[in-house]
Amino acid sequence: MTISNDTAGPGCSPAPNPLPVDAARALIRRAIVPVATVERVALRAALERVLAEDIVSPIDVPAHDNAAMDGYAFDGTALSAAAATGTGTAQLTLAVAGEARAGHPFARACGAGECVRIMTGAPMPADCDTVVPQEFVVRSGSNVTFEPLRIERGANCRRAGEDLARGQAALVAGRILGPADLGLLASLGVAEVAVRRRVRVAFFSTGDELRSVGEPLAAGCVYDSNRYTLYAMLTRMNVEVLDLGVVRDEPDAIEAALRTAAASADVVLTSGGVSVGDADFTARMTATFGDVEFWQLAMRPGRPLAFGRLWPAGRGVGCESALFFGLPGNPVAVMVSFYQFVREALVAISGAIAPTPLQFAAASRVPIKKRPGRTEFLRAVAMRDTAGQWSVTPTRSQSSGVLSSMSEANCLIALAHDQGDVAAGALVDILPFEGLA
Incomplete structure (x- = not known):
């Protein structure tokens, strides 16, 4: 079996x-302006939030010398004395x-x-600096021998x-706070932290053929899956989400939705309406109150992808604007485009220090047809054998319309752009959706 990723969606005439x-990634990065608003939240509300300022430890952690085990x-110095007297092999x-x-x-x-019976975590008594584990000693009455x-x-x-010294930076600004970070902050007695405001994202789908879940499905119509995948991916990123539903393929309706979205969010996402088909109004409408940097990529899937900035109330210094991503309409292309462009942009806008994406090489089990001149992303299943x-x-x-393949893939x-055909057994780069066991 030879795999080809050369399935184009309808209406995708090449630029x-x-x-x-x-x-495209470079253009997006240059357009990023991190959110500046800072708010203070209780420690339990800080999970997955972006730290806005360094946390400096107000205390030593641990606060005192303590025992690492029962003993x-x-x-x-009793050990040194025993060695000096030649009794190092004898009993102390x-x-x-x-x-x-x-x-x-x-x-x-x-x-x-003397010695003191001590439990794990207990403060070391004055003049003590060593703990002999309880399993090393023989106790007889009020004495121990080892x-x-x-x-x-x-x-x-x-x-x-030993863990953190007073005055040492415990966590640096830009960190996305995880469970261990909250525990660390609690160990410092920190009750609340300064975090950046969450990024606001508004999104909608376009298409007269789309129906929302729960509506009757008329002839020639399909249920809108893109809003559900986008909602799920955005929710995982802990952003504020505004779902504007399905918008008809009419210029006035699309313009109103775009202006509403841009006035209320930092980022606007649409799915559908960015190719060159007769009913694709979104790309053209943005030209009236926005700047479009690009609208087609040398990429598969996801070639029709628009990026720019929307100015809902007019351009000018100090005017509010929102970044715009016009994603393709095909469900797989929506997800791939989100993973490759939108996710990185949202992390940068949040003010977070971007984590390094997990990527590693694996041997392709089948030959893959690929022509140079575009970047391609194939859904796949990676596995590790008994030899590791x-x-x-x-x-x-x-096919970019087969969403079940994304559920199947991990x-x-x-x-890469300049890469050609891949032989079976050759190494390829893979991007896991989650941490692979």
């Missing part, structure tokens, strides 16, 4: 010089002076020849400030 994908704390006996537990420290200093050579001075003791080697197989259909095969 004379479609823009290469890398050039007996003592002054490690210490008197148990008391006990220390988390939240209940030993009340006095530990004297020479071999000095089994332990090194300073062992099993966590030092104050990755291979990848394109899904059976590469990655995209990315074939």
Whole structure:
């Protein structure tokens, strides 16, 4: 089986010089202006928000020297003394002076020849710097005995400030806060944090043939799937979402929807209406109150993709505007275009430090036909064999209208602009949809 990704959608007449994908990404990056508004939120409301300022630790973490395991704390000089007297292979006996537990420290200093029974996390008693694990000792009454050579001075003791020192930057601005970050902030006693306002995204679909879920399906009509995939992808990015529904293929209706969207959002997404078909009004309407940087790409799927800026109330310094992505109408092309362009743009607009996308090489299990001159993305299933080697197989259909192939796939095969045919067994770059086990 040889896979070809050369299935064009209806109405997709080629532009004379479609823009290469890398050039399109560069244009988008230059147009990005991060949101500037900062708000303070409670710690539990900060998950997946973008940190607006560095967090400097107000305390040492841990706040005091503490035991890393259950055992007996003592002054490690006893080990050196045993070695100096030639008794390093003999038994070292210490008197148990008391006990220390988390939240209940030993009340006095530990004297020479003494030790303190200590539990994990308990503060180290004064004059103690070493913990011998409980399984290394033999206890007899109020004494414990162990071999000095089994332990090194300073062992099993966590030092104050070992994790974070007072005044050290704990988290830097631009970080997307995850569960571990919230725990770290809680360990510092931070109750609320400054975060950037969430990016606002408005979107709608265009097409007289589209029906929303729940409506009767007339002859020649289809249910609108694009708004549901877009809603899901946007929700995962923790942006504010405004769904404007399905808009008719009429200039006045599309213009009104675009102006409403641009006046209320940072980014406007549409699906459909950006190719050159007779009923495709969106690309033409943006020219009346927007700037379109490009509208066709050297890419498959997703060739008809418009990008620019909308000015709902007029152009000029200080005037409000919104970035515009006119995505294709085919469902797969919508998702691929979102993953390749919109997601990166939304991260940048949010003010976040962009994470490095996961990408690695895998052996193609089948030959793939590819002509140089465009970037191609194939839906595929990647798997790892018992030897730990990755291979990848394109899904059976590469038509941009077959959404089930995206459900079947767990990655995209990315074939570069200048790349040609791929032989079976050759390495290709894959972009996982999720972390692959």
